Amino acid sequence: MPDYKAMYYHLAGRMATAVDALEATTNALVDITEKLKLAQQTTEEMFISTPDDDADSLAHEFVSK
DSSP: OOOHHHHHHHHHHHHHHHHHHHHHHHHHHHHHHHHHHHHHHHHHHHHHHSOHHHHHHHHHHHHHO
């Protein structure tokens, strides 16, 4: 007769491990996404607050690097 109790414990343990891994990955992705958004927003604010003459030279420097 199959040992259903052992099969269930095995499945439940593996699923718990998989769920923990998914949660850790999701939290890391959320953190990375927030950091990228902040970097983009900060750069946009820097660009917007730069006078137009300086913005053209900054754009040229960025492209040439």
